[in-house]
Amino acid sequence: MRENAEKVGVWCIVSMASIxxxxxxxxxxxxPVLPILERKVGISSFQSSMIITSYSIAAIFxxxxxGYLSDRFGRKKVILPSLTLALLGGxxxxxxxxxLEAPYTWIIIGRILQGIGASGAFPIVLPLVGDLYKDDDEKTSSCLGIIETSNTAGKVLSPILGSLLAAFLWFFPFFSISIFSFISIILIYFFVKVPKDKNDPIKIKEFLNNTKKTFKSEGNWLFTVFLVGTFVMLVLFGVLFFLSENLxxxxxxxxxxxxxxxxxxLFVLCITSFITGRKIxxxxxxxxxxxxCCLIxxxxxxxFVGYTSEKLILLLIVTSIVGMAIGGLLPVLDAIVTENIEKEKRGTITSFYSSARFIGVAAGPPIMSLVMNDADAVNISYITAxxxxxxxxxxxxxxIKVEEIEN
Known part of the structure; x- marks a missing residue:
């Protein structure tokens, strides 16, 4: 087991983190580009939020x-075609x-295609890490921390990169995703060597029975992790959408x-995520x-996000504290799911967890777009959160009962 973990090279980790x-x-x-899109394409704030939501809804389902296909045919065989779809969507x-003079419909179609690609990319990385490190929980947690840090690093870079690219050409961010997807395809193809599974591929009937049994026996803590994952991403993308418009x-x-x-x-979130992944x-x-601690x-x-919206320094302090809490939660949630599910079911169960996270991503921006014109409604929504x-x-x-999960 340990020998396999040591064979996972730096470029393999870099390749997985690229996804x-x-x-x-x-x-x-x-x-950060949505207000520009609203002006250029002539759409409302709610319509612009659908550019985020359409991507996420496609991924949810x-x-x-x-996840099942990755358990059935292999992680890499699902990841590469998925990245290709993301490239085409961009x-x-x-x-x-x-x-086009009226491109909104085609933008949404492209975003849905990207969402379909996303469904078979990032969610499959989590069980892939577990496969590569076998039963070495410490190295699995550390690698998952790197993966989640890469995820949050993308969030840090995205507002800067999105603003830069949009300043050059307002639609260039769409093309840039295709470029990044192509680079990731090359890295995964050459540097990720998935261990061969000696067992026969699981059949659909057996898969359904196994999934049902897993949720029956592990349902309490699994559904708790799913709900927290949904909530965390709902808050994150709701706050980011609000902050972008507010600025x-x-x-x-x-x-x-x-x-x-x-x-x-987002930088605070990224640093916290990296440190947490190393410590757990x-x-x-x-x-x-x-x-x-992070939920508290x-x-x-x-x-306090709504109440500080007119005072920039206070707003950044409050949102940074929110980011710190979310940065502590994300690698923990990833690790709990990945490390405590058998390999044969890992891809499926982690895919349900990823779906739950995308529900939050999909819901955050449109909810904020509906309430943010009313200061009282904004405050009520954040207090509700x-x-x-x-x-x-x-x-x-x-x-979340430690002894029960460990047993």
Missing amino acids: PLVMTLGNSMFI LIPVA LIAGFASWK EMVHDLMGIKKGFILAIP KGVLPTMKKIMI VLSVSVC GVLGLLFLLIVIKL
């Missing part, structure tokens, strides 16, 4: 399918924006300057303590 980086850029990059959306409308910050400011809370080392009691911090801090966070805290305390 969440590309997929995150493929979504988060458009957050197809991630479990991709070309469609970019070409439509460039050449332009209230603080008159646009372009690259806005991108750098938007990256501040597969130790479940430590993971539970981190979840509890997140629940309290998110309540804080109350939900405390509710999930109680569920974590009650249903």
Whole structure:
């Protein structure tokens, strides 16, 4: 087992980390660009939020399918075609924006295609890490921390890169996803060597029975992790969408300057995610303590986002604290799911977890677009998020039972 872990080279890790980086850029990059899209394409704030949501909705429904296919045929055989679809989706959306007078429909089609590609890319990386490191929980946790850090690094880079590219050509961010996807395809093809599975591929009937049994026996803690994952991404993308619009409308910050400011809370999230991934080392009691602490911090801090919206420094402090809490939660959630599910079921179960996260990504921007014109509604929505966070805290305390999961 240990020998296999040591054979996982640096370029293999870099190749795997490129996938969440590309997929995150493929979504988060458009957050600072949405106000520009609204002006160029002539669409409303709600319509622009659909550019994020359409990508995520496509992924939600197809991630479990991709998870099963990866268990059935192999991780790499699912990841490479998925990245190719993401590449094609970027070309469609970019070409439509460039050449058509009314490109919105084709942009959404391209984004849906990218979402389909995303469903078979980032979610499959999580079980792939578990496959490569076998039963070495410490190295699995460390690598998952790197993967999640790459994901959050994409969030840090995306507002800056998105603003830069849009300043050059407003539709260039669409084409850039195709370029990044192509680079990731090359890296995965040459540097990721998946261990061969000596067992026969699982049949669909057996797969359904195994999945049902897993949720029956492990359902309490699995559904808790799924719910927390959904909540965390809902808060993150809701706050990012709000912050992007707020920086332009209230603080008159646009372009690259806005991108750098938007990256501040995401940078805090990225650093926290990296440190957490290094510290947890597969130790479940430590993971539970981190979840509890982060949920408390997140629940309290998110309540103040709306109240500080007109004071830039305070707003950045509060959103950075929110980012820190989310950065602590994400690698813990990844590790709990990946390390405590058998290899044969890992792709499927982690795909359900990824679907749950995408539900939050899909819901955050449109919810904020509907309430952000009313200051009272914004404050109520963030206080509601804080109350939900405390509710999930109680569920974590009650249903994440360390001894039961370890056994």
